[in-house]
Amino acid sequence: MRIAVVAPSCPLKPEAAEAVRALADARGDCELAIHPQCFLSAGHFAGPDEARLAALREVMADPAVDAVWFARGGYGSNRIAEAARSDLPDAARSKTYLGYSDAGFLLAGLHQAGLEAVWGPMPQDMVREGGEVAVARALDWLVRHDPAALEPALEGPAMAFNLTVLSNLLGTSLEPDFSDVDLLIEEVYEHLYRIDRSMFHVAASPAIRKVRQIRLGRVTDVLPNDPDFGGDAADIVEQWCTRSGIAFGGRADIGHDAANKVVPFGRTA
């Protein structure tokens, strides 16, 4: 299996690239093609919009590529997501697209366009503590659809998003159809008051109110709230679900950590 790595958001760390290449080589069941665009740098981004878009469209159009693996999150995939899924070449339709965090903008848009979008660990996770396990999990899914890679409580069509990314794609052309979907959310590096505000926004959306249920993944590196917010992230999410008539389905095994599991969009178990 040939897996192309591109960076639609921020640059991939060279040490992460080397480590993930070594991991793939040792497995012997997949060939990684790490696009040189991954190491470009232009301000916040892994190269200008044009370069990130060109690399993504190049690998999408390549019939020899079986999967497109987003190198990392950060911020920036939203700036090219609309253009990435316009005038789709045929070869783009027979691939899997894997990533999470900021890559959620792309997953949403690609899924909405009928492509196979999957939430899961990314190459940059190699430099996370215990990250080798996370990256191996992603490859286990891409290469042989290993059921052990999946979020363990998936029961029907599902999607997974970082909460802030989800909030920022609502109402845009990237917004997918959430009807009857189990919506898994997680968050990292936010204050609780911001999580509350994002949940207000998300739970107020008529599109979101069509979900079957919301489940909450891990909320990590929460920034200190001054004063103490009064409640934790799970309280916040459950409260907004209740206020908005959305079923809260408990916790989910996703997050910005090495235990982050795979969630294929729209998959029926």
Next chain:
Amino acid sequence: MRIAVVAPSCPLKPEAAEAVRALADARGDCELAIHPQCFLSAGHFAGPDEARLAALREVMADPAVDAVWFARGGYGSNRIAEAARSDLPDAARSKTYLGYSDAGFLLAGLHQAGLEAVWGPMPQDMVREGGEVAVARALDWLVRHDPAALEPALEGPAMAFNLTVLSNLLGTSLEPDFSDVDLLIEEVYEHLYRIDRSMFHVAASPAIRKVRQIRLGRVTDVLPNDPDFGGDAADIVEQWCTRSGIAFGGRADIGHDAANKVVPFGRTA
């Protein structure tokens, strides 16, 4: 003129309350009724949702109150805004509602319900450097509609919002009709990558694309972007306007500072 002060978001600092009361007393043209709810505290908020809502609804329903002045921003008015403008008593319709920042959730919802919503300085601004001038400006508008208090380039119907607040009210029941409005935005205490993401979200909204133009107020206390973002807030706003077919009308004289001017919602100059 009787002006009621309530705190739908975070608690008012007692020293700000004392100073604004002294300022009003010295003017002799208005009477401030600072509701005791302003000093409640419950986690992040100026009392629980129920208490903040009850105080707001109490002053809205009071025929002796000519204006409702939101004590300060922070976060939390969104949690009570929908309930605040339901079953409106008649007395609520003959008042002015003044505030900015987080109070934008209320301004949006109240304006949408046909009430007189105005962006402008708040009592807590007294503890800001030079804040006495800002607070006097708000009172000059409330008491005698002093044209010197107005944002100087208002040409027609306008609205003003903090960018993050605006992003988080889109698609909710609070969203007002932006058609042919001059939309003034400002931001404080955000990273440039977050400003870019919020502008992506806002500029993608079909509701926002109905504005006559967007003008940018001050963007202050910008948090350090790592790496350097590549461009400033004005570049970002202008770029998203261009990409989205929204006219960019240049700068606006609003912001989280003592120079912050008054913008009556929907006012035709």
